[in-house]
Every structure is written in C-alpha cells, then in structure tokens.
Amino acid sequence: MSADQPTVLLVEDEPAQREVLSYNLEAEGFRVACADNGEDALLLVEEEQPDVIVLDWMMPNLSGIEVCRRLKMRSQTRSVPIIMLSARSEEVDRVRGLETGADDYVVKPYSIVELMARVRAQLRRARPAAAGLRLEFDDIVLDAETHRVTRAGAPLKLGPTEFRLLSTFMEKPGRVWSRDQLLDRVWGRDIYVDTRTVDVHIGRLRKALTAHGGADPLRTVRGTGYALG
Amino acid sequence: MSADQPTVLLVEDEPAQREVLSYNLEAEGFRVACADNGEDALLLVEEEQPDVIVLDWMMPNLSGIEVCRRLKMRSQTRSVPIIMLSARSEEVDRVRGLETGADDYVVKPYSIVELMARVRAQLRRARPAAAGLRLEFDDIVLDAETHRVTRAGAPLKLGPTEFRLLSTFMEKPGRVWSRDQLLDRVWGRDIYVDTRTVDVHIGRLRKALTAHGGADPLRTVRGTGYALG
DNA sequence: TCAAACTGTAACACTCTTGTCACAAAAGCA
DNA sequence: TGCTTTTGTGACAAGAGTGTTACAGTTTGA
Missing domain, CATH: 3.40.50.2300 (Response regulator)
Structure with missing residues (x-):
C-alpha cells in the first residue's frame, strides 16, 4: 500500500x-x-x-x-x-x-x-x-475510511455491494455507467454475473437511499445504464 | 466502434x-x-x-x-x-x-x-x-458523459436513437448526411431497416428539439438527406 | 450452531421505444 | 396548372428495456 x-x-x-x-x-x-x-x-x-x-x-x-x-x-x-x-x-x-x-x-x-x-x-x-476519501453528493455523504454513508445526517444501511456501487457513482456524479462498466468496477473482472443483477442491486440501492425520505438520486439512462444525478 | x-x-x-x-x-x-x-x-x-x-x-x-x-x-x-x-x-x-x-x-x-x-x-x-466529450451547436448542448442534452439551458427528453442521431449531427454541424449514412452510423452497419425510418426519427428529433420553443435546427436537403444548421 | 444478512437469478408486469404503414403535405418539373 | 416524386406525421403493434418481488443458496456474526 x-x-x-x-x-x-x-x-x-x-x-x-x-x-x-x-x-x-x-x-x-x-x-x-x-x-x-x-x-x-x-x-x-x-x-x-x-x-x-x-x-x-x-x-x-x-x-x-x-x-x-x-x-x-x-x-x-x-x-x-x-x-x-x-x-x-x-x-x-x-x-x-x-x-x-x-x-x-x-x-x-x-x-x-x-x-x-x-x-x-x-x-x-x-x-x-481511493482510501480515506470522503465523497459528497447533494445531502449524501460517503466516508470511505469508516465505510459509512449518511443522508441528511441520518445513517444509511448499505450492503457491501450497494456501498461499492454508490462509491462508484459518487466518484463521478452525473456520469453514466453502463452495466458492464459497473460489473467491472463493482463486481470485479472475469466474474460471470448476469447484467440484470446490476438492475436488482440498483433497486436495492435506491430503496436504501430513499428509506428515510428524499428523492431517488439515481437516474436510469434507458438503453445505456445508470448515473447519479 | x-x-x-x-x-x-x-x-x-x-x-x-x-x-x-x-x-x-x-x-x-x-x-x-x-x-x-x-x-x-x-x-x-x-x-x-x-x-x-x-x-x-x-x-x-x-x-x-x-x-x-x-x-x-x-x-x-x-x-x-x-x-x-x-x-x-x-x-x-x-x-x-x-x-x-x-x-x-x-x-x-x-x-x-x-x-x-x-x-x-x-x-x-x-x-x-471513448466517452467524455461535450458538443455544442447554437443553444444546444450535448454531454456524452452524462448523456444529457439541453437547449437554452432546459433539459431535453430524447430516446436512445434520437440521442445518437443528434450526436452524429452535432459532431459535424452543417454536414449533410444521407439516409444510408445515418443508418450506418446511428443504427449500425448491417441492420436492415427501411430508409424511411430515418425520416420518422428525424421528425421525432425535431419535435423534441422544439418542444420548449426555438427554431427547428435541422435542415432537409431534398433528394439527399439531412443536416444540422 | 443458529439466525440474520447478503447475493444472484428467474419471473412477471409494465413502460418506453421502435419500425412500418398509410395518407397528407410539400416540392420539383414540364 | 396538373402530375410525379419526395418528405412529414399520426397511429399502432411488436419488441426491448426496466422495476420489482420472491426465492434458494451462502456467508456473517453472535
């Protein structure tokens, strides 16, 4: 390191x-x-x-x-x-x-x-x-070091995959990621996982992000992938 | 490509x-x-x-x-x-x-x-x-990375095909594209679709571009094809 | 060891997009 | 002006893309 x-x-x-x-x-x-x-x-x-x-x-x-x-x-x-x-x-x-x-x-x-x-x-x-980073978007704050995420001050409960997914999005807010790119970054290379799995985890991430209210910050780009904001 | x-x-x-x-x-x-x-x-x-x-x-x-x-x-x-x-x-x-x-x-x-x-x-x-370019023409702005298009600051709602079509036009403003060339670039090389389909999508793109007012920036070149500006 | 949490997949409903047709409108041409 | 060719557009059915839930198999943590 x-x-x-x-x-x-x-x-x-x-x-x-x-x-x-x-x-x-x-x-x-x-x-x-x-x-x-x-x-x-x-x-x-x-x-x-x-x-x-x-x-x-x-x-x-x-x-x-x-x-x-x-x-x-x-x-x-x-x-x-x-x-x-x-x-x-x-x-x-x-x-x-x-x-x-x-x-x-x-x-x-x-x-x-x-x-x-x-x-x-x-x-x-x-x-x-990306160690020790603190990422922010809107009222969402992600602390890579403590592995904690809050929205409007309230702590969010995310699974490991959701956390990595959100990290990826927050590193470049607005950028559209294809499902394959997300599989590469979040799941890792050479892993045989269906691309639809991404959809499911996006759904889970959405639910977690909006659990305590607030708008869904994730944007679906039809035919392409997903983006934050 | x-x-x-x-x-x-x-x-x-x-x-x-x-x-x-x-x-x-x-x-x-x-x-x-x-x-x-x-x-x-x-x-x-x-x-x-x-x-x-x-x-x-x-x-x-x-x-x-x-x-x-x-x-x-x-x-x-x-x-x-x-x-x-x-x-x-x-x-x-x-x-x-x-x-x-x-x-x-x-x-x-x-x-x-x-x-x-x-x-x-x-x-x-x-x-x-490959991503990451930002194209502008007149008051139209297209951001490839975020997949967003705005006109005079207002966001436009485009389908995937319309988005690719507009990207093509904006890469070379003024250039006249034949229907075959557009089919090639926007639809893909060896996909069979009627050339009239291009007309329909041009129409849809026009509608989207003028939805919030503003002149139609697309020019019909009779007998040849279409161009932006 | 057991319960809770997490993951990947399948299935289904639903929305949005798409290509084509038919016909109207417009443009060329003599 | 008539006639032909080209283009514009609304409707529509088929298909693709997406959101969501349920579930079985694992892993995690006490």
Whole structure:
C-alpha cells in the first residue's frame, strides 16, 4: 500500500518455493509479506494491505482458491489483484481460478521472469487507491475510511455491494455507467454475473437511499445504464 | 466502434478455428470482422475500427506478434486491446507477448467460455476512454458523459436513437448526411431497416428539439438527406 | 450452531421505444 | 396548372428495456 514501494503478499506453503519467489520479488524492488497457509494469508491481507497477492493453489487446510474466493467477496479486498499459482494445467481449473475472481493464473512450472512480468502487469493495472476519501453528493455523504454513508445526517444501511456501487457513482456524479462498466468496477473482472443483477442491486440501492425520505438520486439512462444525478 | 454493438477483429489463419471463434463471438452479440493474415489485419483495423482484437500468434508472413507490435506503435491503434492467441506455452513467448503490448494472452487449447470472458473483460476496460466529450451547436448542448442534452439551458427528453442521431449531427454541424449514412452510423452497419425510418426519427428529433420553443435546427436537403444548421 | 444478512437469478408486469404503414403535405418539373 | 416524386406525421403493434418481488443458496456474526 506504500506509495513508492508496492507490497506483494506471497502465499505459498512450500518453503523452497517461497524462498525463491521472495528473493526475486525483493530483487525487483517490492516489499514482500509471506504466509505459508490460507488462514495467515487472510490475516496478513488486513494487516499489510498488499497491492498484489501471489497465491498458491494447493495448500493444506484452506486452499488458495478458497482464500481467493473469500477475498473477492469482501468489498475491502475485492480490488486487490490476485495471481493464482498452480501445478494443475487443465483448462477446468484455469477457468475455475478465473471464475473465482483471480486476476491472473500461472501454471507451474513457471519462469521467474514471467511471474515478475505478470506481477508488474497487475500492479500497473491496479486502480489508484481511493482510501480515506470522503465523497459528497447533494445531502449524501460517503466516508470511505469508516465505510459509512449518511443522508441528511441520518445513517444509511448499505450492503457491501450497494456501498461499492454508490462509491462508484459518487466518484463521478452525473456520469453514466453502463452495466458492464459497473460489473467491472463493482463486481470485479472475469466474474460471470448476469447484467440484470446490476438492475436488482440498483433497486436495492435506491430503496436504501430513499428509506428515510428524499428523492431517488439515481437516474436510469434507458438503453445505456445508470448515473447519479 | 458502433455505439451499441462492439466490433471484434479476429485474426486467425486456420479456417476451422476461425469458424468456431467467429460463430461464438457472434453468438455473444459482437460484430465480427475476420482476417486470415497479418497484412489484412492491419488494413482491417483502419477500416473497421474494432473495439478489441483477437490475434493468433502463428501466421504465415506477418506474425501475430509483429502485428501486435505495429499496432501498439501507432497512436491511433495503441489503445485497442489485443488478446493474443497461441499454441506455444513456453514461458519466453508468454512474456514476449505481454511485453510487446498484448493486453492478454491465451494459450491453446483454450476454452471458449474463458476466451469470451476475456474478450468481455477487455471491452469493459476499454470503453470509458471513448466517452467524455461535450458538443455544442447554437443553444444546444450535448454531454456524452452524462448523456444529457439541453437547449437554452432546459433539459431535453430524447430516446436512445434520437440521442445518437443528434450526436452524429452535432459532431459535424452543417454536414449533410444521407439516409444510408445515418443508418450506418446511428443504427449500425448491417441492420436492415427501411430508409424511411430515418425520416420518422428525424421528425421525432425535431419535435423534441422544439418542444420548449426555438427554431427547428435541422435542415432537409431534398433528394439527399439531412443536416444540422 | 443458529439466525440474520447478503447475493444472484428467474419471473412477471409494465413502460418506453421502435419500425412500418398509410395518407397528407410539400416540392420539383414540364 | 396538373402530375410525379419526395418528405412529414399520426397511429399502432411488436419488441426491448426496466422495476420489482420472491426465492434458494451462502456467508456473517453472535
């Protein structure tokens, strides 16, 4: 999360592999945090707030794919890119890896050079972090740090998806987002979700925003998508 | 480049592969342009202005990687995402593919589902760049980002087709568009609709533009088409 | 472990948009 | 002026897009 030196969280149960990767990542100029199991990985994500995660598939107890799934579920960690590492080369797994939300998938044996290139690629693509932001629109106030939203001073109760959806809208009030763009930003890449799901969550967000009165601030742009204001 | 139906340029020298991909891409709702060699690919990029390119690595004469390199060099085509397709699974190539500028890299044999997901992902990412212009003519203001149109400050209510029609006119005020040209730009390339439909929508656009007063800014060029101003 | 909360999908009703037709109006042309 | 061609427009049925609810499957948090 550091501004100048990106942090990589490396999750790999085999010590030898871990050594090699850690050494090389540091040589590339990254800060490296290591975990040798899924549970520690989940804890370290909170603690270190890494910019990218390199995650081994096969691990005792909590598997890499399970860790990935959990991370992509929580709104705080959803946007952290994950590179999945695996010895399985069958297509089924590759698809499953991506479906779970992994941003990239590397098959063992891989080359260090390639893996480094992919880490750099993910970092390049990662969004500028919107931490500690306080967004306002009309009488709606969203505090990214405390994860709280109020309207006319009254606190609103939003689910994780609704929160991310509203954040997106409030970052650029007035801008029209297509359903696909919203899926990309709010749900994450490579996730197979029906576009109609967006409609449903828009409906839920609307209900939450107008729960204590006030006009519906969301605008439907027929044939295109939605916008705030 | 069409407003609603994204165009995919498919470059693959093997007919069977091309068939399968083309079929699936069309089933996904994309327009598909095909090329079976690198030279044609470069020409078609100009002609079709695709939203994403699926590019086979191995081709006679001009290889995929060479095509990729050239496209990523020109400023006009640099932003078009490229998905590289290859049977080579060796690390060296994968790295080379990504470093040459390919935005994604899929190894054969791949699954159709996975490839489609990747195409969609690239499209989602690429879209936002296109938006964001603000067009003005007389007292009419059209904002592409917010999808709003005002005349003398008053908001106008336009349907999707009317909006696209007006955008087209406002991009080049004064220019006369034939009905066929308008059908091409507003409706899409290969959709069959009667040219008289244009007349009807022009009428609707006129009604919307003059709803709150003001002169009709659209000019009928008898025997030819229509123009703004 | 259990209850509450959240998510994605399907289904249905409803609104808005769209393409076409028919006919009226206007414009060219001799 | 008559006649033909082109354009304008109201009506309408079909279709697409959207709002909403219900529900099953999960996850979360106590």
